[in-house]
Amino acid sequence: MPARDGDLADLQLLTEAAQAAGAIARRFFDGEAKVWDKGDGQGPVTEADLAVNEHLHGFLGQARPGYGWLSEESNPLGNLARLAHERCFVIDPIDGTRSFIDRQPGFAHALAVTDKGAPVAAVVHLPMLDLTYAAVRGGGATLNGKPIAATQPEGPLGATMLVARPALDPVHWPGGVPPVKREFRPSLAWRLALVGEGRFDSMLTIRDSWDWDIAGAALIATEAGARVTDRHGHPLRFNRAEARSPGVVAAGPALHAALMAGLTGDAA
Structure with missing residues (x-):
């Protein structure tokens, strides 16, 4: 639109x-x-x-x-x-x-x-x-x-991810921990924006994420060509009473699908 x-x-x-x-x-x-x-x-x-x-x-x-x-x-x-x-x-x-x-x-x-x-x-x-x-x-x-434009890798092998180390614990990945290169930045909004910029291929947080941290940057990443959802693959919605979402996953569509397969245990 x-x-x-x-x-x-x-x-x-x-x-x-x-x-x-x-x-x-x-x-x-x-x-x-x-x-x-x-x-x-x-x-x-x-x-x-x-x-x-x-x-x-x-x-x-x-x-x-x-x-x-x-x-x-x-x-x-x-x-x-x-x-x-x-x-x-x-x-x-x-x-x-x-x-x-x-x-x-x-x-x-x-x-x-x-x-x-x-x-x-x-x-x-x-x-x-x-x-x-x-x-x-x-x-x-x-x-x-x-x-700016997000990258469009075909899968996780060699892809970069902005993510805190605990989120790559195998307990969160019934479908297998993705073979990504991990990096980190302190601001959650910046992490999402960096995916939109194409400097990193993906970002992920397992923890509940407050609306104020992610609403603006989610639009930036989305308009740059990334897919942005919660950790379960559901669309993000804002300005609800609880004002938070169960985690965030952002990446180009193909990589996003692969990451969701790892998180859910379902085949991509």
Whole structure:
């Protein structure tokens, strides 16, 4: 389906918002940000996360007051007013907070607009690396304004995969662990975008994945020609009450099929 004018306008809005978010994050990255632990195993949060979230909420909410709001740093599971909106912002102010705390540049701002649960506009911006991935439904995907495309390997032999080491434990692969070359990046959104860019052939996470980590980057990878599903092969849907999916698998269609055969034990 061709890109719609409303989706393109939302993409422009997200791009402006992401660039401003990057400027805020850089100030904290070059200085000193307070760090807290959220508790209940949720991990750390910093002043930068909260400052970026506040800016995005104000900027995007003013521009699109009729949209819902789902952000990691805005009580995402408690405030369900977003479910009443067909269109919703899905935001991770800083994806890769631990990397940010450690002064590693591989963190990202992940922004998306969803329509009835499907992403229609997306930006993943890595300010310290000067990388801006973007996509609009039906309009393809870009990196710094230039079109990108996922690789299309025929199978897993020799293919590269962005994946945490525990996810390749044979217990998860009744059909056999795929013979892939493993690498890793800290930001889940960046991992998906890198598949869209074609720098890596696939990515996989076994663990439940929050909407704000994956909604935008899933559109980027999909528009670049990858197939993106949950770990069971089902389509991803966003802005539901639980705001998470059972893992993510992204790769060109043939490799995706082979990976799903390994995960499920069914013949490809």
